[in-house]
Amino acid sequence: MILKSGQSAVVPRPCSGDFDLDRSDGPAVALRVDFADYENEVPQHRHRPGQLILALHGAVICTAANGLWIIPPGFAVWIPGGVPHSNQVTPNARLSYLFVEPGAVAMPQSCCALSVSPMLREMILRLADVPDRYASDDHIGRLVRVLLDELALMPSGGLELPVSDHPKIAVIGAALAADPSDRRTLREWAMHVAMSERSLKRLIRQETGLTFGQWRQRLHLIVALRELASGATVQKVSGDLGYESATAFIVMFKKALGTTPGRYFASQF
Missing domain, CATH: 2.60.120.280 (Regulatory protein AraC)
Structure with missing residues (x-):
């Protein structure tokens, strides 16, 4: 899972x-x-x-x-x-x-x-x-x-991360869960699951309601929130997710959730 x-x-x-x-x-x-x-x-x-x-x-x-x-x-x-x-x-x-x-x-x-x-x-x-x-x-x-x-x-x-039991998407989801830093493009994933890029793009949207980029970012946010809540540093989380710097990760986090990781957790207590 x-x-x-x-x-x-x-x-x-x-x-x-x-x-x-x-x-x-x-x-x-x-x-x-x-x-x-x-x-x-x-x-x-x-x-x-x-x-x-x-x-x-x-x-x-x-x-x-x-x-x-x-x-x-x-x-x-x-x-x-x-x-x-x-x-x-x-x-x-x-x-x-x-x-x-x-x-x-x-x-x-x-x-x-x-x-x-x-x-x-x-x-x-x-x-x-x-x-x-x-x-x-x-x-x-x-x-x-x-x-x-x-x-x-x-x-x-x-x-929320929409999930699907479709075998093609399940393969991608399992791989990204095992290695969230995996940065393969949609085209590369399509080759991996033996589909055309257009068909995979349509399938992901149909099954999850999100584009591939949105779906992967949502997974990254879920991993990040879990790890930050358990006490991991922003630097460690950004590295584990494959970001080039902690700053790049913070920019993504703020764009998605409207605030920085530190302020996000401070506001919950």
Whole structure:
């Protein structure tokens, strides 16, 4: 899978079906997970409630349906109930999970990234610190009602990489994930997968909605955000991605995300 990193896949209790999602009678339940205590890759799984994965520190990469999302601090990914997904986190990641009962709040029916307000973040953390069983009319029940109202108002955010199971694109994606500094042109990739350049150009646009250059840049940004969130320097990340200088990388980053890497992460805390 794209962007595989860290330790081998072991299902940690708080992130998988071993965690009892039915232990609360309320419409939502939350918990915190510090991945210093667990393996940092959660294989594909699904669960009945919808799930919001909120990054508190570090970053998480969620793969589901036909997309891949990078979630740095201040953002979250929404996964509707029943959707298969897998998560990969940086070793320093601290996350909060919010599980929401079906029908408890009007949320998108497909996976999406959301920008999370400081108030919603604090409400989720508060819910994670209280007993899972609560009455609808007690303090926590009222908190949950406001929390879900706020959740429905959160704007989209984060960074998504459209993925495709088409074998030609999968070959290119796997190669770029293994070596993000690979600078082969579209013509060279077309020769590699035995297609004409025009046909490959059309296929990539059809499968991802992006041009090849946009798609590769999006992958670079996802790799960069993951590594920067885990503590890597701009100099190391720019070198790993094949940029001639850190300045060239910062220019690309600012053009794509509207700010420099340092300011981007400073604004999330």
